[in-house]
Amino acid sequence: MTVPLLEIRNLSIVFDTAEGPLHTVNNLSYSLMPGETLGIVGESGSGKSVHIMALLGLLPSPQARIISGEILFDGENLLTLTEKELCNIRGGKIGMIFQNPMSSLNPVLTIGRQIREVILRHTNMNRKQATAHTIELLDLVGISAPASRLTQYPHEFSGGMRQRVMIAIGLACNPKLLIADEATTALDVTVQAQIVDLIQNLKEKSGVTIIWITHDISSVSTLADTLQVMYAGRVMERGPFSTVINDPRSAYTWGLLRAIPTLHMHPGQRLYQIPGSPPNMLSPPMGDPFAPRNPFATPRCHHDMPPLRQVPNSLPGHMAAAWYDLPALLSLHPEASDV
Ligand SMILES: Nc1ncnc2c1ncn2[C@@H]1O[C@H](COP(=O)(O)OP(=O)(O)OP(=O)(O)O)[C@@H](O)[C@H]1O
Ligand SMILES: [Mg+2]
Structure with missing residues (x-):
């Protein structure tokens, strides 16, 4: 029997604020099978990003407290790992694409260096191999003449191209799980469609498991196998995408x-x-x-x-x-x- 790649059990997260404890994630449980693409939707503040931050060990400390739960990923409870172990997982077994590529990319480092650093950190490749892999990744995400782009800086790329670079970074170490949090929100609809198309292709080629978080249900319609609707830090509904949409x-x-x-x-x-x-x-x-x-x-x-x-x-x-x-x-x- 196939076991889930990710299993979140009874996760509850509180932020200590000046007004008192804010219950951001409440008894959240769900699982994700290898190769599955899960679309998560819900209004602003429903706990979509906070539970992902918990999974990645990126919750702000000491304000955020995990008051219960387990996050089992690939056989390990992520909540019991040390910062060093989590660091190896982030960008390694778990790739991430966030909303704003301009703030996630370092403006003073070349595109090539930023991708190569991730590869060098998480794999055994030497510099030459990492550079070759960087070119392959840029090609994979649809950036033309990739070898000549290595020495360019983020400001020389358009918004859509920067988001493609973020996807290349997310995929750099051949992750088991790719998490995209509002990855296309800042892009115009045509570029959004191109990015979704690109992810769809990558999914078909590599079988990567994906969590795709968005406000916009229609933007995940071609991508998601499963749709999960969150509200007030809980799952309100979940199921095969077209079943949830139609019924x-x-x-x-x-x-x-x-x-x-x-x-x-x-x-x-x-x-x-x-x-x-x-x-x-x-x-x-x-x-x-x-x-x-x-x-x-x-x-x-x-x-x-x-x-x-x-x-x-x-x-x-x-x-x-x-x-x-x-x-x-x-x-x-x-x-x-x-x-
Ligand atoms: N650093 C923080 N301090 C206090 N509260 C926070 C902090 N970060 C998030 N929250 C609160 O946690 C709750 C859940 O936020 P979260 O960012 O997960 O929402 P979201 O579903 O991702 O929303 P959006 O669609 O706007 O991205 C919100 O009420 C938010 O105000
Ligand atoms: Mg969010």
Whole structure:
């Protein structure tokens, strides 16, 4: 039986703030199989980045505290590793691509040197081999005349090309897991599509496992096998991408999907907005954190957190945290879909 490459179990993270403990990640559990691409979506502040920072050992100390949980990656609990061991994993077995390539790349070092340093740090290659591998990587991420680019600086590259360099760095050591956090958010839609296409190709060639975090569900539609919807530091729904999109069972997923503009909207048509705003996690609600914003919430939702459970009569792995039966409620209130 194949074992998960990554398994997060009951992870809870608190930030100590002047106003008190802020509950950013709450009993988060999920796993990722080798070769799987997981798209994670959710509104700002839902704990997408914070749990990844925990995984990478990059949480700010001492403000952030992991109060419970385990993060098992490739047979090791990452939360028990030393900083030195984590350093070897970051950029080695786990590659990362972050949002802003201009702040992640060093402006005074050449592109070639920045990629080569990562290779030299994490592999046994000598300088000559590392340079050859750097050229291969630049070629792989679609940068033309790669050998001549080695001596160029980040400011000589366009935004899309800089993000390609970040992907090359993320892939430099042939990682088992590639994590992209809002990797295409700062790019225009055409470049975004090119980057997604590039990742899709890399995935097909190398079988790398991917976590792709974004605000924009449509940007992961071609990439993700599994979609995970997070809210208030929890998983609200998760499952095969097209199943979650076509048959959402959490009212939060349903709201997010309805808020996506489409080309078929008629002039003057207003876009759906999820009412209200995310809860104040200084005093997390007792029940389902989405209940105060959920037009379908039942009395139970307000005081009892629903567990994430397999959705009956759906594909295996389609899980939702909901006390209500969304399709049944929608069929009773067809007008809700016309808002
Ligand atoms: N250094 C910090 N100190 C205090 N609170 C923090 C810190 N970093 C993050 N948080 C809080 O943790 C919560 C989760 O933040 P996180 O960055 O994980 O959200 P996110 O889902 O990645 O949002 P976005 O889509 O905007 O990137 C938020 O309430 C945020 O304010
Ligand atoms: Mg984030």
